[in-house]
Amino acid sequence: MTLCDDYGNSISTNSADARDHYDRGVQLFLGADFGAGAAFAAAVAADxxxxxxxxxLARALxxxxxxxxxxxxITRAETLVASANDREQTHVAAFAALFQGNPKGARSTVRALVRDHPRDAMAAQLCTNVFGLIGFSGEVGREAELLAYTEALIPHYEGDWWMMSMHALSxxxxxxxxxxxxLMDRSLALNPRNANAxxxxxxxxxxxxxxxxxxxxLSDWITDYDSRSVLYGHISWHMALWALHDGDEAAMWQAVNNGVKPGSSSSLPINVLTDTAAILYRAEIAGMTVDPQSWQDLSAYAARFFPETGQSFADMHAALCHAMAGDGERLAYIADTAKGYAGDLVRPVAKGWGDIARQNWSGALEHLSEVMATTERLGGSRAQRDLIELAYVNVLMKLGHEEEARRTLKLRRPVLSISTPVLNMH
Structure with a gap:
């Protein structure tokens, strides 16, 4: 008898226990909940x-x-999949390409797979979200592409809380x-503990x-969320961001110290780095005092986890840390060598951070102006890329161009023109 997973895909195992553990792991993984790795480990222990x-298991790890x-x-999966069906072989090939550092290959493999097997959720998720293979493509129009991707998939996922949340983000x-x-309300009604939603x-x-x-x-929702979960740190960043926008400095630092910064978060290094750097600098331009040691510590963290360039979203934030910490050597390395999907944008941004750290506002304006037309290529969400938007506006303010700063926000980010976390723009 052929077994199928919860999404109706046939799977090459004769063990119902393996199938059940796998299904449990998929649900935990898609909900960004803690325990997916243990569930997948139990699945391969059963078969x-x-x-x-x-x-x-490779993806969860x-x-x-x-x-x-x-x-x-993933190497073990590649060894075993030769005797499986075509869908499973393509599924494993997509993950293998990801692990081999071939995101374009992984992306095209996933796109081909979901045309024939749209309900292969574990493969499909590789291209969802702003941190997925489309989100980090470095291409102009990637937000529209992400929308088209989830829009094509959602008819195949009727009543599915996970795909609802993915399309809602698009x-x-x-x-x-x-x-x-x-759509997010519908997703959360079906699964209130879906951390992605x-x-x-x-x-x-x-x-x-x-x-x-x-x-x-968020203050209510995070209470029951396991701090070891992959999104705990990033949700804490959102809480810190809300507190910053609300002028609640004490709550902001509490969220940063208890869930965002290195040592307090179980998140991936890219999230720890980018979230901490963003909140520290946004706090500075809002007029709050940031301990210089925080920048020193974060610069060391960036050097440890991202010593070479290639992940443009991380590189942009690493450059900010090095600039604010006064590490000109590491900053210059990023400015000179940045590569990856948006390396051509990281280089002027890095130089702009250096100008900002030296209070060379005209130089900062020149360098940031090079990237403002295509910031989406750097990756991340609109909320995350507001780091660049607000830095640009802050530079205009420093140069005395207050009216231009206000016009810029109204044109580019109207939501921030109402309550702007930039000193002297209230």
């Missing part, structure tokens, strides 16, 4: 020859930052706030400027 179980174990798991990032909110609701509330509602919702 050591279950190729998709090993591939899923990757999201836990356990890369040597993850690479061993709607949010293309400015369709009301539609995003309605809770996270994306924060984005929807951010884009709508709902500060009070955002603070209240």
């Amino acid at each position: 050591p020859d279950f190729a998709l179980g090993h591939a899923a 990757m999201m836990e930052g356990r890369m040597p174990e993850a690479k061993a798991a 709607l949010c990032e293309t400015g369709q706030i009301a539609a995003s909110r309605a 809770a996270h994306f609701r924060a984005h929807e509330q951010y884009e709508a400027g709902d500060i009070a509602a955002g603070r209240e919702y």
Whole structure:
């Protein structure tokens, strides 16, 4: 008898226990909840020859930052999948390409796979979200592409809380706030503990400027969320951001110190680095005092986890840390060598951070102006890329161009023109 997973895909295992553990792991993984890795480990313990179980375990271990174990798991999956069906072989090939540092190959493999097998959720998720293979493509129009991707998939996932949340984010990032909110409400009604949906609701509330509602919702939701989960640190960042926008400095630092900064978060290094750097600098331009040691510590963290360039979103934030910490050598290295999907944008941004640290505001304006037309290529959400928007506006303020600064926000980020966390712009 051929077994199928919860999404109706046939799977090459004869063990019902392996199938059940796998399904449990998929649900935990898609909900960004803690325990997916243990569930997938139980699946391959029940059937050591279950190729998709090993591939899923690799992905879960990757999201836990356990890369040597993850690479061993994907290698095992590749070894076992030769006798499986075409879908499973393509599924494993997509994950293998990801682990081989071939995101374009992984992306094209996933796109081909979901045309024939749209309900292969573990493969499909590789291209969802702003941190997925489309989100980090470095291409102009990637927000529209992400929307088209989830829009094509959602008819195949009727009543599915996970895909609802993914499509809701795509709607949010293309400015369709009301539609995003309605779909997110449906997702959360089906699974209130879906951390992806809770996270994306924060984005929807951010884009709508709902500060009070955002603070209240996340403060309540995170209470029952395991701090070891992959999104705990990033949701804490959203809480810190809400507090910053609300002028609640004490709550902001509490969120930073208890869930965002290095040592307080179980998130992946890219999230720890980018979230901490963003909140520290946004606090500075809002007029709050940031301990210089915080920049020193974060610069050392960036040097440890991202010593070479290639992940443009991380590189942009690493450059900010090095600039603010006064590490000119590391900053210059990024400015000179930045490569990856948006390396051509990272280089002027890095130089702009250096100018900002030296208070060379005219130089900063020149360098940041080079990237403002295509900041989406750097990756991340609109909320995350507001770091660049607000830095640019702050530079204009420093140069005395107050009216231009206000016009810029109204044109580019109207939601921030109402309550702007930039000193002297209230």
